[in-house]
Amino acid sequence: MTRDPGDILLKRYLQGSCTRTEELQIERWLEEDPSHAVRLEQFSARNAPALPVDEERIKAEVLQRIGNETAGKTDKSPAFNTHNTKKYSRREFIVRWGAAAAVILFILSTSLGIYLIQGPGPIQEPVYVERTLPAGKTATYTLSDGSKVHLNSESTLKFPEQFGSGAREIYLDGEAFFEVTSDKDRPFEVHAGNLKTTVLGTAFNVKAFPENQQTQVAVEHGKVSVKKKDSARTSMVLTPNQWVTFDKKKKELKRESGDIRRIVAWKDGILFFHNKTVAEAANMLERWYGTNIVVENEAIKSCVLQGEHKEESLENVLEAMQFALNMDYRFTEKGVVITGGQCK
Incomplete structure (x- = not known):
């Protein structure tokens, strides 16, 4: 042998x-x-x-x-x-x-x-792209899977150049409207503030500005799942014309329903005031037009405004506010100063 x-x-x-x-x-x-x-x-x-x-x-x-x-x-x-x-x-x-x-x-x-x-070789970490818009600017981005993201002003979007075979994860600070390409094998996940929103294919809006007290997710069509990142509780499912608001201070989720047009109107160039206080409206104007707004009269900051303005100039919007509040305004080198006025 x-x-x-x-x-x-x-x-x-x-x-x-x-x-x-x-x-x-x-x-x-x-x-x-x-x-x-x-x-x-x-x-x-x-x-x-x-x-x-x-x-x-x-x-x-x-x-x-x-x-x-x-x-x-x-x-x-x-x-x-x-x-x-x-x-x-x-x-x-x-x-x-x-x-x-x-x-x-x-x-x-x-x-x-x-x-x-x-193994099949080293796992390639995704290469992320980050886009940040200044005040007064909006933009639309098409992702590698065909999904579209309409990004609002003063917002930051972080997304991979190419989605892999797993979940399609992106990160948002600010506000964006999503039109997601359907893919049952690759859920679309948006991380924004304290919330994670998961969808397969739908259109929805996420508003999560760091300085705001609330984070909001609203569904135009389709279905999404929303949950707090630090919670093991069952997700809250939203269907068309529903939205959920997370209160950062109370750590609570609240679901509501109704016409969400006012929530998503910004992506169509419509500035929508719906039960907005003057203080809130001033913040919206700053973000929308990219300028500083100062309200000198503390008494009118809590006054409530209604109305919508499609692709209007800042001056035209101020004229409408002047009529509603009997206030005055002037342009300065630093922006706009609002004086006088009273609630009606």
């Missing part, structure tokens, strides 16, 4: 770097006993990460030997010496063929083992 080749020679055999004589020695050894193929398989498994196995060479040689033996052919190697006229018994043939088959099985299993050990 051929003696065990040893680890060094086995390693060279698997790498395809041994001489022809050494190959023949190992092949005779493999043919003698199926357990030798198991020994080779175990050795390869222990050293899989370091062994670039020449699989095609080994499989080709083994298959050639099987073909030669089953067809009664001869080979120049000692195992198939033309001067060796011995006929194999059924048992011997099965043992020899079994050893060859074991080698093929070993090759296939080792290939899978190497893949599982080494």
Whole structure:
């Protein structure tokens, strides 16, 4: 019986770097006993990460030997010496063929083992793009999956250049309206303030300015799931014309329903005052027109305004407020100063 080749020679055999004589020695050894193929398989498994196995060479040689033996052919190697006229018994043939088959099985299993050990390669971290808009500016971005994001002024959007095979995650500070391309295998997740909104395909608005007391998610069509990031409780599901507001101070979620047009009107260039105080309206004007608004009269800051202005100039909006509040205003180098006025 051929003696065990040893680890060094086995390693060279698997790498395809041994001489022809050494190959023949190992092949005779493999043919003698199926357990030798198991020994080779175990050795390869222990050293899989370091062994670039020449699989095609080994499989080709083994298959050639099987073909030669089953067809009664001869080979120049000692195992198939033309001067060796011995006929194999059924048992011997099965043992020899079994050893060859074991080698093929070993090759296939080792290939899978190497893949599982080494993995499919390093996982590429997504490359994120960040877009920030100043006051007075809005923009629309198309993401790699075809989804569209309408970003409001003074807002920041962070999203990957290319979405991977998992969840489509993006991050928002400020306000944006999303038109999400449907993909049941890759949920669309928006991280904004204390909330995470998850959808498959829908259109919705997220408002999460850091300086605001509230974070809001409103659904135009489709369905979304909203939950607090630090809570294990079941998500709150929203359907069309529903919105949820998270109070940062109270740590509470409140669901409401109604016409959400006033919530999403900004993306169509409409400035919507719906039960907005003068103080709130002034903040909206600052963000919308990119200028500083000062209300000198504290008494009118709590006055409530109604109305909508589509693609109007700042001066036209101020004229409407002047009529409603009987106030005065003037433009300065720093912005606008509002004086006088009273609630009606």
